[in-house]
Amino acid sequence: MKAIYGLYPDPASAQRAMNQLRSSTSELGVEPGNIYLSSGEPLDEFDLGWREQRTFMPWLAALGGLIGGTSGYLLVSFTQRAYPQPTGNMPIVALWPTGVIVYELTMLAAILTTLITLFVTARIPDLRGSKLYDPAVSDGKILIGVINPPESAWDELEKRLRAAGAEVVKTFIK
Amino acid sequence: MKRQWGMVIDLDRCTGCEACVAACHAENNIATVGDDQAAKGRSMHWIRVERYWEGEFPDVRLRYQPVFCQQCADAPCESVCPVYATYHNPEGLNAQVYNRCVGTRYCGNACPYNVRFFNFFNPVWDKPLNLQFNPDVSVRSVGIMEKCTFCIQRIKTAEIKALAEKRELKDGEFNPACVQSCPANAMVFGDLDDPQSEVARLAQSNRATKLLEAVGTEPNVICLRSVS
Amino acid sequence: MPVRSVEQLNEDILRPLVRTSWRYYLAVGILGSIVLAAVAAFLYQVYSGVGVSGLNEPVFWGFYITNFVFWIGISHAGTLISAILRLTHAEWRRPVTRCAEAITVFALMIGAAFPIIHLGRPYLFFWLLPYPSERGIWPNFHSPLIWDAFAITTYLTGSTIFLYLPTIPDFALLRDKAHGWRRRLYRSLSLGWTGTPRQWHRLEMAMRIMAVVILPVAVSVHTIVSWDFAMPPVPMWHSTAFGPYFVAGAIFSGIAALIIAMAFLRKAFHLEEYLTPFHFDKLGKLLLLMSLIWGYFIVAERLTIWYGNDSPEMAVYWSSSQGRFTHLFWFMVFCNLLVPFSILSIKHFRTITGTVIASTTVVIGMWIERFLIIVPSLERKYLPYTWGSYRPSWVEITITAGTFAAMALLYMLFSKFVPIISIWEMKLGMRQEAQSPLPIPVETRLPQVVAETNIPASVS
Numbered sequence: 056m057k058a059i060y061g062l063y064p065d066p067a068s069a070q071r072a073m074n075q076l077r078s079s080t081s082e083l084g085v086e087p088g089n090i091y092l093s094s095g096e097p098l099d100e101f102d103l104g105w106r107e108q109r110t111f112m113p114w115l116a117a118l119g120g121l122i123g124g125t126s127g128y129l130l131v132s133f134t135q136r137a138y139p140q141p142t143g144n145m146p147i148v149a150l151w152p153t154g155v156i157v158y159e160l161t162m163l164a165a166i167l168t169t170l171i172t173l174f175v176t177a178r179i180p181d182l183r184g185s186k187l188y189d190p191a192v193s194d195g196k197i198l199i200g201v202i203n204p205p206e207s208a209w210d211e212l213e214k215r216l217r218a219a220g221a222e223v224v225k226t227f228i229k
Numbered sequence: 230m231k232r233q234w235g236m237v238i239d240l241d242r243c244t245g246c247e248a249c250v251a252a253c254h255a256e257n258n259i260a261t262v263g264d265d266q267a268a269k270g271r272s273m274h275w276i277r278v279e280r281y282w283e284g285e286f287p288d289v290r291l292r293y294q295p296v297f298c299q300q301c302a303d304a305p306c307e308s309v310c311p312v313y314a315t316y317h318n319p320e321g322l323n324a325q326v327y328n329r330c331v332g333t334r335y336c337g338n339a340c341p342y343n344v345r346f347f348n349f350f351n352p353v354w355d356k357p358l359n360l361q362f363n364p365d366v367s368v369r370s371v372g373i374m375e376k377c378t379f380c381i382q383r384i385k386t387a388e389i390k391a392l393a394e395k396r397e398l399k400d401g402e403f404n405p406a407c408v409q410s411c412p413a414n415a416m417v418f419g420d421l422d423d424p425q426s427e428v429a430r431l432a433q434s435n436r437a438t439k440l441l442e443a444v445g446t447e448p449n450v451i452c453l454r455s456v457s
Numbered sequence: 458m459p460v461r462s463v464e465q466l467n468e469d470i471l472r473p474l475v476r477t478s479w480r481y482y483l484a485v486g487i488l489g490s491i492v493l494a495a496v497a498a499f500l501y502q503v504y505s506g507v508g509v510s511g512l513n514e515p516v517f518w519g520f521y522i523t524n525f526v527f528w529i530g531i532s533h534a535g536t537l538i539s540a541i542l543r544l545t546h547a548e549w550r551r552p553v554t555r556c557a558e559a560i561t562v563f564a565l566m567i568g569a570a571f572p573i574i575h576l577g578r579p580y581l582f583f584w585l586l587p588y589p590s591e592r593g594i595w596p597n598f599h600s601p602l603i604w605d606a607f608a609i610t611t612y613l614t615g616s617t618i619f620l621y622l623p624t625i626p627d628f629a630l631l632r633d634k635a636h637g638w639r640r641r642l643y644r645s646l647s648l649g650w651t652g653t654p655r656q657w658h659r660l661e662m663a664m665r666i667m668a669v670v671i672l673p674v675a676v677s678v679h680t681i682v683s684w685d686f687a688m689p690p691v692p693m694w695h696s697t698a699f700g701p702y703f704v705a706g707a708i709f710s711g712i713a714a715l716i717i718a719m720a721f722l723r724k725a726f727h728l729e730e731y732l733t734p735f736h737f738d739k740l741g742k743l744l745l746l747m748s749l750i751w752g753y754f755i756v757a758e759r760l761t762i763w764y765g766n767d768s769p770e771m772a773v774y775w776s777s778s779q780g781r782f783t784h785l786f787w788f789m790v791f792c793n794l795l796v797p798f799s800i801l802s803i804k805h806f807r808t809i810t811g812t813v814i815a816s817t818t819v820v821i822g823m824w825i826e827r828f829l830i831i832v833p834s835l836e837r838k839y840l841p842y843t844w845g846s847y848r849p850s851w852v853e854i855t856i857t858a859g860t861f862a863a864m865a866l867l868y869m870l871f872s873k874f875v876p877i878i879s880i881w882e883m884k885l886g887m888r889q890e891a892q893s894p895l896p897i898p899v900e901t902r903l904p905q906v907v908a909e910t911n912i913p914a915s916v917s
C-alpha cells in the first residue's frame with residue numbers, strides 16, 4: 056500500500072485540503088473511497104468525514120439483548136425442568152426469579168453485542184497496523200491523504216496538499 | 230407413596246429432661262463443640278429444649294419448648310440456597326444434601342426458628358465418644374450446614390425393610406431418636422397424611438398450635454399446649 | 458483561567474505515567490503488605506474453618522457481607538457520574554469520568570470477592586455458576602445469591618467495557634509516545650486505533666449505547682444485592698423499601714468515594730488545573746442531595762417500624778435505639794447526615810477540604826450503616842432463646858483493612874499505566890468550548906487554549 060498525506064495543524068486547513076481532494080477526484084483519477092482522514096479527536100462538526108453516520112449499532116444491540124433474554128429464559132426453564140427440585144413451595148420455574156435472570160442476560164448480551172459491533176465496524180483490533188497512520192496525529196495534527204493514488208497524479212497531489220496548508224507532506228509505504 | 234412426615238409434641242408432658250438432645254447427638258454423629266465455642270454461640274443441638282420463665286414470683290412457671298427443624302411446607306431456607314443443598318423431598322421433608330453445600334449460610338439466616346447449624350470447624354470427638362459413631366449417618370466436615378432430618382436414615386431403613394417384606398409401613402413401626410428416647414412420651418412421629426396414624430389424630434386436638442405460625446412457613450410439627 | 462496548550466495538557470496528564478517518586482514506591486509497598494496480610498488471614502480461614510471469624514449462630518453473616526454490600530455500593534459512583542453526565546451532555550464531567558469509572562471497576566472486583574471469601578467451602582464457589590456439571594444439577598435460580606452472580610457479572614463486564622472503550626484513543630496516544638515494552642503494551646491495548654472518522658463515530662455511538670444500558674444495570678445490581686436481605690423473613694430485613702434504599706445509599710457512598718479519590722489525585726499528580734474547586738462544588742451538592750435522600754429513607758423505615766410495633770421487628774429496632782447498637786447508630790447519623798449537611802449546605806464551606814471531610818465521614822458512616830442493617834437483625838430473630846451477639850475477630854478486621862488497601866493499590870497501579878484524565882475528551886471539550894458562540898461562565902470553563910493566529914479554534 057502506497058499513500059501520500061499531509062499533516063495539518065488545525066481543522067480549517069484540513070477542511071481546505073479535503074475540499075481540494077474531493078473536487079479533484081475525477082481530474083486526477085483518485086477514488087473517493089481512498090481519501091483518508093485521521094485525527095486525535097473526533098471532528099464531527101466539520102464536514103471532513105463523509106457520511107459515516109449510518110449505523111445499525113443500536114438496533115443490533117437491541118437484537119442482541121433480545122437473543123440474550125431468550126437464552127436466559129431457555130437456560131432457566133430447561134435446566135430447572137431437567138432436574139426438578141421443589142424449594143420453598145415455589146413453582147419449579149418461578150416467574151419472578153426467571154424475570155431477574157432474563158433481565159440481566161438481556162443487558163449483558165446488549166453490552167457484548169455493542170462491543171462486538173464496534174470491533175467489527177471500526178475494524179479493530181488491527182494489530183498488524185496496516186492502516187495509514189502518523190504518530191503526529193497524537194500531537195493534534197490532522198492527517199489527510201490518499202491511498203494508492205495513480206502514479207501520474209502523485210506530484211499534483213503533493214502540490215495541492217501543500218497548498219492547502221500542510222505543515223509537511225509525507226509518503227507512506229507498507 | 231405420597232407421605233407427609235410430621236410430629237406432635239405435647240408440651241404439657243415435656244419435663245425438660247433433654248434426653249432427646251442427647252439421643253439426637255448420639256444417633257446423628259453430632260459433635261460437642263466444647264466450652265469456648267459454646268460460649269461463642271456455636272453449639273450444634275439439632276434439637277434443643279428452650280426454657281422460658283413466665284410470671285412474677287411467687288407465681289413463676291417454667292415452660293419448655295423443644296425446637297428442631299419443623300420441615301416447613303413453605304420453607305424459606307430452601308429457596309435461598311444457591312446450590313440446591315436443601316430442597317423439599319417427595320415425602321414432605323426438608324432434605325439437606327451435605328455434599329452440595331458450599332457454606333453460604335444463607336439458609337441459616339432465612340430460618341425463623343434458628344434450627345440450622347454450621348460447622349465452623351472440623352468436628353472433634355473427645356475420647357471415648359470417637360468410638361460411638363452411627364454408621365448409617367455421614368460425618369459432616371467443616372464449612373457445611375446441617376440440621377434435624379427427622380432421622381431420615383431410620384425412615385429409609387424402615388421403608389426399605391417394608392419394601393423387601395412386600396408390606397406397608399405400620400404407624401409407630403419406627404421413630405426418630407428423640408421420639409424414641411422421650412421418657413414422658415411427649416413426642417409422637419408419623420405420617421400426617423395418613424388419617425389412621427396417631428400423629429394425624431393428635432394434630433386435630435383442640436390444644437394444637439404451631440410454632441411461629443404467623444410467619445407463614447407452614448411447619449409440619451404440631452405442639453399441644455393447654456392455654457391457662 | 459490558566460492558559461494551556463495541547464502539549465501542556467499531554468504533559469500534565471501523562472506526567473504520573475512518566476515519573477515515579479520514592480513516595481509512590483513506599484505507598485505501594487505499604488499497601489501491598491496490608492493486602493498480603495489480608496490474603497494470609499483468608500488462607501488461614503480456609504485452612505482452619507470459618508470459625509476463626511467472629512460469626513456464630515444466629516449471626517451467620519457479619520463483616521464479610523458488610524464489606525460485600527459496601528464495596529458494591531461504592532461501585533455506583535462511576536456509573537452515575539459517567540453515564541448520566543454523558544447522557545445529559547454536562548461538560549464538567551470531562552476530567553472526572555475516567556477516575557470515576559476506574560473506581561467502579563475496582564470496587565466491583567473487590568466486592569465480588571466477598572461472596573467467595575465468606576463461603577464455608579470457598580474452593581467450590583464455581584458451583585454457583587451455570588455450567589453443565591457432572592452432578593447433573595444447575596444453580597438454583599430461585600436464590601437471590603444466584604441473581605447476585607448474574608447481576609454482578611453483567612455489571613462488571615459492562616463497567617470494564619465502559620472504562621476501556623474511551624481509553625482506546627488514549628492508549629493510541631501512549632503507543633505513539635512510548636518506547637520499549639511500554640510501547641508493545643500500549644500497541645496491544647490500543648487495538649490498532651488510527652482515529653478515522655468511521656472509528657470515532659462508531660466509538661462514540663458505542664459509548665452512547667453503553668451509557669444508556671449501564672444505568673439500569675447499575676440500579677438492578679444494588680437492588681438485587683439488597684434482595685439478599687429483603688427476601689427471607691428476618692425481622693427488619695423483609696422490607697419492600699430495601700431496593701431503592703440500597704441504591705440511594707450506594708450512589709451516596711459512591712460519590713463520597715469519588716470525591717476522596719479526586720482530591721487525592723489532584724494533590725498527588727498536581728492536577729489542580731483540571732480538577733478544580735468547581736468540580737468539588739458540583740459533586741458536593743450531589744453528595745448533599747444524596748445525604749438528604751438517605752435521611753429520608755432512614756426516617757421512612759424507622760418510623761414505619763416503630764409505629765407498627767410488631768414485636769419481632771421492635772426487638773431489632775430497640776437494639777439500635779436503646780440497646781447495644783445505640784451509640785453506633787447515632788454516630789452513623791452524625792457521619793451521614795449531620796456532618797455532610799452542615800458542611801455542604803453552606804457555600805462557604807463547600808470547598809475542596811470541606812467536601813473531602815464530608816466524604817470521609819460519609820464513607821465511614823455508610824460502612825457502619827451496612828453493618829447495622831445486617832447484624833442487629835440477625836442477633837434478634839423470632840425466638841428470644843436463640844438471640845446472640847457478634848464480635849468481629851482479627852481475621853475479619855484484617856481482611857476488611859486489606860480491601861481498603863487493595864482499592865488504593867489497584868487505583869495507584871492503574872494511574873501509573875493509564876492517564877487518569879481522558880486526554881482526547883478534554884481536548885475535544887476545550888476545542889468545542891473555544892468555538893462556542895455563547896458566553897460560558899468562567900468557573901465551568903475547561904482549561905483555555907490561547908488562539909495564536911486569527912483562525913478560531915486553533916489547536917497547536
